[in-house]
Amino acid sequence: MIEAVGLTKRYGERTAVDQLSFTVRPGQVTGFLGPNGAGKSTTMRMILGLDTPTGGRVTIDGKPFRQLDNPMREVGALLDAKAIHGGRSAHHHLLCLAQTNNLPKRRVDEVLDLVGLAEVARKRAKGFSLGMGQRLGIAAALLGDPKILMFDEPVNGLDPEGILWIRNLMKSLAAEGRTVFVSSHLMSEMENTADHLLVIGRGRMIADCTVQEFIDQNSELAVRVRTPDPTRMAELVTGAGGRAVTDGEGALLVSELTMDRIGDLAFDNGVRLHELSLLQASLEQAFMELTRDTVEYHAAVPGGREVSS
Known part of the structure; x- marks a missing residue:
């Protein structure tokens, strides 16, 4: 378990x-999500004892990382996959790590086989x-x-097969009772992989919170309604206290009313429906909504819009 209390770093x-303050549970x-410059890498470096906190503390199973007796047996980390001597072979690189950390030589071939x-x-x-x-770093x-x-x-540079592999690997490691802490900018991967989020x-x-709680709390549910009479349906929705906008494809996006309420309105007023479906926001949409005021870098794109990172 990783536990941080009042963790602070100033430059x-x-x-x-x-x-x-947070706990990463087994x-x-x-x-671990956040815009560029949010402090994710600095936090991970403090967990691993690579940076010293200005204030607060962070521990691994109750101890600071620097006090662990056998660090590589307790914590495995991938922070920079390029941090390797290019003249060494994959086998030699891992063998050096094994020998300097009193790990059995057989583990070198085992992990090389595991990562392909x-x-x-x-x-x-x-x-x-x-x-x-990336595979060698893992x-x-x-x-x-x-x-x-x-x-x-961890999925940086991996092809689709590799992304699926690392996703399943992380899930299997967690299923074994291990603590898995992963930072990523790929919201789709976090939505498919993570159980809990720190943002x-x-x-x-x-x-x-959990992934589903994050989406529910930071996005507005909408119902997609297709009908031959969208004008009449929009009037009924508005009259019932809801909101209706067109989606540009001939359907209405209705909010502030439940799907059952919308169906009842249509039935009671003789409006034929061709579609009535709940639209669930994605993790990416919820993330963008929550973090838009904390983004450090904004870039202009043609048309006068801005994109954030």
């Missing part, structure tokens, strides 16, 4: 992480693609068979 006058995949690099184990890492580098994180795994953008903006915690 001069800039506060990168501001009073974060047996589930916890997603067995056939290129003797090739130099400088010739690896971005996806292969192999290093798994080397000590740790009970806590931390991944920063930060400008260094502060803005959400700590």
Whole structure:
């Protein structure tokens, strides 16, 4: 378990992480989300003892990372897959890690096979693609068979098969009772992988809940209505206290009324319906809605609109 209490990091006058308190529990995949510059990487570095907090504390099963007796047996981390000597082979890189951390040599071949690099184990890492580098970084994180795994953008550079593989790997690790903490910008992956979410903006915690709770709390449910008489249906919805707008495809998007209420209105007033379906917002939509005021970087695009990151 990872636990942070009042975790704070300042660089001069800039506060990168501001009073974060959270718990990452075993047996589930916890997603760590936030816009660029939100403080995610700094937080993960403090968990691993790579940065010293200005205030507060963060512990691994009750101890600071630097006090762990066998760090690689307790925590496996992927923060920068490119942090490897390009002249070393995948096998040599992992063997060096195993030898310096008193890990059995057999684990090298086991994790290479697990991540799909067995056939290129003797090739130099400088010739690896971005996806292969990610797999090698994941192999290093798994080397000590740790009970806590931390991944920063683990699907970066992976092809669709690789993305599905890492998704299933993280789920299986959590199912074994391990603690899995993963930071990613790919909302679709977090929606399909994470059980719980920690969302930060400008260094502060803005959400700590399940994925479904996050979507429910930060998006507005709508009902899609298709009818031969959209004008009459919109009038009925408005009269009942709801809102109706066209979706540009000939249907109405109705909010503030339940699907049952909309169906009853149509039936009672003789309006024929061709479709009545609930539209569930995606994690990405909910994330954009919640974090739009905490985005640090805005880029202009043709047409005068802005996109955020």
